[in-house]
Amino acid sequence: ALDEVKFGTNWLAEAEHGGFYQAVADGTYEKYGLNVEIIQGGPQAANQALLMADRIQFYMQGNLIGSFSAVEQGIPVVEVAAIFQKDPQVLIAHPDQGIETFEDLAKLPTIFLGKDLYATGFQWMKANFEGFRDEQYKPYTFNPAPFLADKQSAQQGYITSEPFAIETEGGFKPKLFLLADAGFDTYSTMIETKADFLEQNPDIVKRFVEASIIGWYNYLYGDNSAANDLIKQANPEMTDAQIAFTIDKMKEFGLVESGTALEKGIGCMTEERIKGFYDDMVKSGVVKADLDISTVYTTEFVCNGLGMDLKK
Amino acid sequence: MSLAATEKKPENVTNADPAVALLDAKSAPGRTARAKRILIPLLMLALLLVAWSLYVWAFDVPHYILPSPMRIADALVSDWGILGPALLVTLKITFLALILALLGGVALAVLIAESKIAELALYPYAVILQVTPIVAIAPLILIYVPTTQAALLICAWIVAFFPVLSNTTQGLKSTDHNLLDLFKLYGANRWQTLIFLKLPNALPYFLAGLRIAGGLALIAAVVAEFAAGSAGAGSGLAFRLIESQFRLNIPRLFAALFLLSITGVLIFAATSFISHMLLRKWHESALKREV
Amino acid sequence: MSLAATEKKPENVTNADPAVALLDAKSAPGRTARAKRILIPLLMLALLLVAWSLYVWAFDVPHYILPSPMRIADALVSDWGILGPALLVTLKITFLALILALLGGVALAVLIAESKIAELALYPYAVILQVTPIVAIAPLILIYVPTTQAALLICAWIVAFFPVLSNTTQGLKSTDHNLLDLFKLYGANRWQTLIFLKLPNALPYFLAGLRIAGGLALIAAVVAEFAAGSAGAGSGLAFRLIESQFRLNIPRLFAALFLLSITGVLIFAATSFISHMLLRKWHESALKREV
Amino acid sequence: MTANSIAATGSAREMARGENSAPIISLKKVSKVFANGTVALKEMSLDIKRGEFVSLLGPSGCGKSTALRIIAGLSTASSGSVTWPEEARRGKPAEDGGHEISFVFQEPTLMPWATVFGNVWLPLRLKGVSKRAARDDVIAALEMVGLEDFADSYPRELSGGMKMRVSIARALVTKPRLLLMDEPFAALDEITRFKLNNDLLHLWEKFGWTVIFVTHSVFESVYLSNRIVVMAARPGRVVEDMAVDAPYPREEEFRTSPVYNDYCRKASNALHDAMEASAEA
Amino acid sequence: MTANSIAATGSAREMARGENSAPIISLKKVSKVFANGTVALKEMSLDIKRGEFVSLLGPSGCGKSTALRIIAGLSTASSGSVTWPEEARRGKPAEDGGHEISFVFQEPTLMPWATVFGNVWLPLRLKGVSKRAARDDVIAALEMVGLEDFADSYPRELSGGMKMRVSIARALVTKPRLLLMDEPFAALDEITRFKLNNDLLHLWEKFGWTVIFVTHSVFESVYLSNRIVVMAARPGRVVEDMAVDAPYPREEEFRTSPVYNDYCRKASNALHDAMEASAEA
């Protein structure tokens, strides 16, 4: 019999989750003996809480700061794979305002940020660049209109989502600055599970990670139409154009494949990068110093080149 | 000066509600008044739409900031396939939440008005429920409640029940002391005093609470969906709102808001109508003054 | 059977509010009753805390799902440096929003009760404001309003004003027709009728609205901050809530919720007390029954 | 009313209306001080015997209503004692299905949301009598006060006197053993008043009720009662307690008899004295 | 009240109280049908002349209060016409600072949130008289009804008769030219009632008021008025309009005079006839 497994994403079904849907659609999970149900997230959905309450087995962790927080709070979770090498968070600016570099963003009077990015990325920006200040902050409620109305502003975004909306609705090509490229080098779209689950079912975890990695290769390089159908089914608003745009950006910016992932396969993460990012965050005052973060990840299931042969 | 009574216009006819006026043709004191009741809101609406359109046109406001009414109408029509089902989902939650809020609110109010101990023990927690932000406790509810649907309802209930509770309590406590004496004298038991005296007496207060709760239940359904709702296919208007937002589909956002508004106004009209019907025979607020 | 009056316990003493009871020692009919008013809520609280602690302990509930009361108290103490200032910010918005809601709600209610035309033209839009989700229109407000502070207040006002409006309108319309006749007879103008008759008469309704609005203003401040507020140093409890949530700092989340709850209960107690003071001389709901 | 119940109350009356029978209510040095310090009653003592028809006379504000409320158990005395026989406790329906007490308040005290029928039905309803079962009794009570045509009206559709008559009908519908009436006929024209005076007397005689009757009319008090208690104000107290020794049944001719005039003068003088006593205080 | 105002109204009275003076209020075939179909008045015609003291007598529910409300302009007739002289329109204070109309409603109609003082002050307050300026007048009015000690009480702290007296004080405080009173003394004991009867007569004579007075007491109507209008019920209409030709000032002795007895019998008979007329309808 197949092992029942629930995986909670952190947003509505979209191409950023493509590999997981791929593995469902083409039977990879099944081949690995798993029956996977994907629980899509939403603006405020509480999938992370569900993981902690053992209502789901895997959760899609957005970035490492979440993991560090878990350590700080004594929550026994473990990151077992990092699908995105780069955090897709961007800062978006108007094209004609003389904003050419990431540093230039400090000149703008207003930056629309979600509360979480304000508490993390922006703190890091203040610590590492000249000129960023709290007065720039205005809340972002997932509506880019205030940004569009104010040319002297920037806003946060997911490189694969807001730029697309701004391009199609606003009618101009905005300037995009990936935080990752500016040095905010957290992993993203990590697969997170509870430590006790990992301890008791290392086999299931292994199979889930490996099947997901295979799914991702197939999604990026194989026939992904079945996966996209699943995505559109779960989220009827999703358009083919948006999916194409997202896949394009994922490739263009190397979200999934860059750094070590190029040599050791999708999902790879390294201790030194995680530690480096941790130190960076400590310096920025985002997380507490002296945490033992070694328990919050394991590289046991990744960096073994699995599925690289599927890449064409 | 001669004031022939037959010629004199009725100057004192008050009617509790515009909604009622529209629904209860009999109570209209005359043709003109009835026409006024339909014309004025329509006129106001027309005025607003024209001003809005003019503003958008004159200042060339981009549609992704403030779409023109026409554009919203377009979106309403073309996106009906998406918005219609979403509205239905939201409506379902709204009505369930409202019913629960009414039942819960009145039951709690009765308990609190009847028993000092219950009041001292429970009222603070009712207040706490009222002031607890749903977003903050939604995860907890999701953990402990089996289905999303149930979680949604709990969230919506938490938002909507308090006005009913508070108003009904005030109404129950406002019972005429002389009538209370009368009931006591005739040996009415608690239950009888409640059913025959206190509840009818609390009706106007309860109905004022109902009007607040009606709109609040709608908002509650939306908020609950934000906090605990499902996304994707089975989702309600809240999800569509958020989604249109980050897709910058602002015309659709406004179309969804328009649906919410219409629903709200209709709920209000319905609660006002119910209120009028229940009070028209005896309560000052709904009585037509005989002049 | 002899019932010596002096020996008989007062069985009918009703007192409108627990809050009042605590504050207004004079109205307590006796020592035991006064003690009861303090003891019962405390007992209830103790019971709840014990049950909660037991549950957490017995089922070994992880602190990141439901922290024990002790742990929350710990967080409250250790994080006071963060939560205290945040509470202050939220309080400031709450009170401003409440004041605006009262002013706006009463002003609108007067307009609506006085003029049929205003009622027909405006009430629907008041309802629309009530049912419009703040998150959806916050961006628009942010675009058109210069400062974050102002945007915040507008958002909070939208959430809190409706109960005041609706209740006060109902109260204004519930004026005794005989007294209205009296005023008419003595040639009172509109303004006088309003000030000397309708407003005092609407007071109990208004005060019931105030109690709802008090808690709602707090929630409004939180919601507004979510949607339009500032973060970081100058941020209120809403930001700290969200932050604790994604930082998984659940004890702090609950500590913040606790602060909100306490604030809500205090606001409620204060509004109840005001209500009692204003009505105690004449209104059934607050009168001590002479037995 | 069943034949049985009539017999029961009838004989009870015969038995009870003796000078020596024990009082069914006894106020002993009852004082009432309101929260604002008003001394409404001061050391008022009063024994009411079964079957008596007692009128309370006194200046406005002398504490008549307050005394009635204390007697009915709606208000408690600040000091002194109120004694009731066991079987007469308020709220307990008597064995014959009649209620122990009825009270006509000084104000009509009707439920605005109920029709006239609903208001009169109330005391029976509280005893569990269905609308259908109560119908005849309610209509009979309404006929007595001349309001049978207004059974479906709401209180606000009635004139002042009509409201008061509804209140009277409500008190009579229960066939009470003790009837407390606080100026029930003040709002009525003289003819209606006379008619109701006679009706009340007949009922009282027939069923052996005990009646305590507050009135401002000396004539009414003499015509109706076998005992007149005159009170003075500030503080409220009994200043005169006179028997009216005229035989029942009394009919309209009684109003023109010399005995009647005699008592009226006596009561009037007592009232004058009471007024003076009040003014002095 | 200034000396000037007394003179003005006094002379107005002398001038007006002639048989030939034009009516200040004239009802012509006034009918009133309520929404529920009750015909409260049917083709009632009535002319009131300046300076008259008119009593309305009639069975309970015959439309007295309704007629009063129509006269005061608080209610409109369903058909027929109500004519008022220009200067007598309601709401306009007369030149001498007195109000044109005062109304004592059948129920006290007090504001529960205001003290006795506040309630009596109200009509003056509405004319813009400050508390300080109104003080003497208010206290004088309260003294007239014997409530000067209760100025700071709230209505709920008063007895039924005291509430009614507050209402009377409120009507008198404005020195009205037209005084409409709906059973003002029904809730009062006879002695207070007699006193207020005399007070009212003195004021009426002194200031030349016009009074329309609803009462259920035939005696009271004869003692007070120079004209008695008797109404019958269902539908409400005038069945008798008799003058009381006895000279003023009338004092207590008048109550024992044969003229008085005569008129009382006449009025009583008229009322009886009215009752019968009502019963037939």
Ligand SMILES: Nc1ncnc2c1ncn2[C@@H]1O[C@H](COP(=O)(O)OP(=O)(O)OP(=O)(O)O)[C@@H](O)[C@H]1O
């Ligand atoms: N609730 C109250 N609070 C304070 N004082 C009160 C209250 N009720 C009555 N009183 C006072 O008690 C006294 C007696 O009142 P009560 O109503 O018994 O008079 P009464 O004899 O019935 O007069 P009336 O004939 O005018 O009805 C009055 O002076 C009144 O002011």
Ligand SMILES: Nc1ncnc2c1ncn2[C@@H]1O[C@H](COP(=O)(O)OP(=O)(O)OP(=O)(O)O)[C@@H](O)[C@H]1O
């Ligand atoms: N608002 C109303 N709606 C319907 N009918 C009414 C209304 N007010 C009064 N009536 C009816 O009109 C008739 C006359 O009432 P009105 O109050 O004028 O009587 P009244 O002569 O003052 O009687 P009373 O002496 O009892 O006060 C009554 O039959 C009453 O039922």
Ligand SMILES: [Mg+2]
């Ligand atoms: Mg009384």
Ligand SMILES: [Mg+2]
């Ligand atoms: Mg009347």
